[in-house]
Amino acid sequence: MSEQKTAQQILTLVGGPENIASAAHCATRLRLVLNDTDKAQTAAIEALDLVKGVFTNSGQYQIIIGSGIVNRVFAEFIKAANIKEASTADVASAGANKNPLQALARTLSNIFVPIIPAIVASGLCMGLLGFLKSNQMIATDNLWYIILDMVSSSAFIILPILIGFVGAKIFGGNPILGATLGGILTHPDLVNAWTIGHGFPSTHFLGFDIGLVGYQGTVFPMLIAVWFMCKVEKIVHRIVPNTLDIILSPFIILAVTGFFSVVAIGPLGRLLGDGISTALLFLYQHAGPLAGLIFGGTYSLIVITGVHHSFHAIELGLLGDPKIAVNFLLPIWSMANVAQGGACFAVIFKKRDKKVTALALPSAISAILGITEPAIFGVNLRYVRPFLGGLIGGAIGGAYVVWMKVGMTAVGLTGIPGLAIVRTESMLHYIIGFAVAFVIGFLASFVLTPKNTKALA
Incomplete structure (x- = not known):
């Protein structure tokens, strides 16, 4: 059965376009919020060739299709239903109420799933280079080695930029400003934390030493920073007159969030991330x-x-x-x-x-x-x-x-x-x-x- 036919049949069996409140997909499933779940013919949907199963979770009617093919089925589905794709965050919020822990976990999921392809590509290159080096099959001055080495580390170096872009979309901000904020936290004027030796440059502010260290490869500093940026962005858009919005708002947003991210959010986020990693490493090494x-x-x-x-x-x-x-x-x-x-x-x-x-x-x-x-x-x-x-x-x-x-x-x-x-x-x-x-x-x-x-x- 083709993806197009499957999508059309799913649309019919869930009660048609009028029964769909919102629709999105993740790595393996269609995630639908239906106006009336009772109208969905679950048994008939499960009988479709490309469908692996159906279940309801957190107010979402989820249809398991499988990795890769779900993208094509979903594209045909929203075309047949004549609706726009919602983000998985929108679908989650349209479903049943969740406790704060569930909401946090779902938000993290929505941010990091789109980033996975870049991380997988870097990880594959890292594994390939490790194999070639350990077996002395490639010289480190070889052009292919140099290129693959850049590919293997690039996604981790610009990880804050990736998180900033996707995170801003999830938190309701401007993705380009989110990516730019990630660029601030990985700016060349900030020493790369991956290559730093003993000691690092710093500057003084209100009696405190502020370390000028970048956040390449880090997660929590950028997560907190982009969340903060989106809060600031909403306030700024309310205050700045419409005639000056396109000129003043981006400047104010990046100046304010960039300052606070370097001075406070970044160091605190790094401390949080290091604390989680250290705790897990302790369990790994001692609980075994x-x-x-x-x-x-x-x-x-x-x-x-x-x-x-x-x-x-x-x-x-x-x-x-x-x-x-x-x-x-x-x-x-x-x-x-x-x-x-x-x-x-x-x-x-x-x-x-x-x-x-x-x-x-x-x-x-x-x-x-x-x-x-x-x-x-x-x-x-x-x-x-x-x-x-x-x-x-x-x-x-x-x-x-x-x-x-x-x-x-x-x-x-x-x-x-x-x-x-x-x-x-x-x-x-x-x-x-x-x-x-x-x-x-x-x-x-x-x-x-x-x-x-x-x-x-």
């Missing part, structure tokens, strides 16, 4: 496999809430910290995803039903490739016990990769694609952890799930 057991065993529960993408902020903080510079959380998430794939495979062998196999097989393969929503929502949660089996596999696999200090060089890729960003010295243990998580997830699901278990829906 126990931390992996807990994180790996609970990650799929977090996926159900849909806010797991908010972890990218923390992962990028780890990568951007020169003292850490490795993502040790993503291997744990990867084991949890693979284990859900193994649990989904177990359902195939346990049920031995053609209809179940038709849904479970592509869902299991998708989980092994890093996209777990089809397996979790389409199969494992519907039978409940396979999902529990996946949690067990994720816990054991997570404990193993922490025990063996497996690290990755980017965010966003898990399962088999995650091999591309695993550090060279961690490759063997990542593969072993992959096998452990898959096999235990499979066996636990197979043992826990009775043959005659019926799906909940």
Whole structure:
């Protein structure tokens, strides 16, 4: 079935354009807010070839399509419905009320998901260069090495600019001003924190020493700064006369927010980010496999809430910290995803039903490739016990990769694609952890799930 036909059928089955309050999409799902959810024919939507599952969360009617293809289906959907794309933040706000923690997690998710392609590209280059260097297959003065080295670090160097652009859109500000604010925090006149040695230049203000250090690769300083900028922007637009708005407003906004970002917000944001990274590193080094057991065993529960993408902020903080510079959380998430794939495979062998196999097989393969929503929502949660089996596999696999200090060089890729960003010295243990998580997830699901278990829906 084509993306166009699928989009048209989904539109009809959710009750037509008049039943759609807003529409957006994330990496794998259509996220709709419907005026009347009861009008949606869920069973018929789930029966469509390109649909992997349907569920409702935080007031959103979410249709699982899959990575990549969801973009094309969504493009056809809004064309057929004759509506404009809303941001995922708009869709979230149009849904049910969330507590502050959920709102924060959703906001972080909306900011960092669009940035993932750039980080993945840099991480892949970093992994490739590491492999070539460790095997002495390329000289450091080679033009290709120089170019790939720039590609591998560029996304992290300009990370505040990327966050500023996307964050301003999410917080209701001007994205160009947000990007410019990111440029201020990574300006060449501020010493690059990645390359700084002992000591750094500073200036005095009101009796305080203000360090002139840049924020390349940092996350929380820019997040707070762009949020503050959007607040200032709204106030300035209310005060400045319309005739002078285009001239005075950008100047006032950047002068005020740039000053406060360098003097106060940046240092406080760096302190917050360093504190989170240091706490996680302490757990990683001292709790070891126990931390992996807990994180790996609970990650799929977090996926159900849909806010797991908010972890990218923390992962990028780890990568951007020169003292850490490795993502040790993503291997744990990867084991949890693979284990859900193994649990989904177990359902195939346990049920031995053609209809179940038709849904479970592509869902299991998708989980092994890093996209777990089809397996979790389409199969494992519907039978409940396979999902529990996946949690067990994720816990054991997570404990193993922490025990063996497996690290990755980017965010966003898990399962088999995650091999591309695993550090060279961690490759063997990542593969072993992959096998452990898959096999235990499979066996636990197979043992826990009775043959005659019926799906909940």
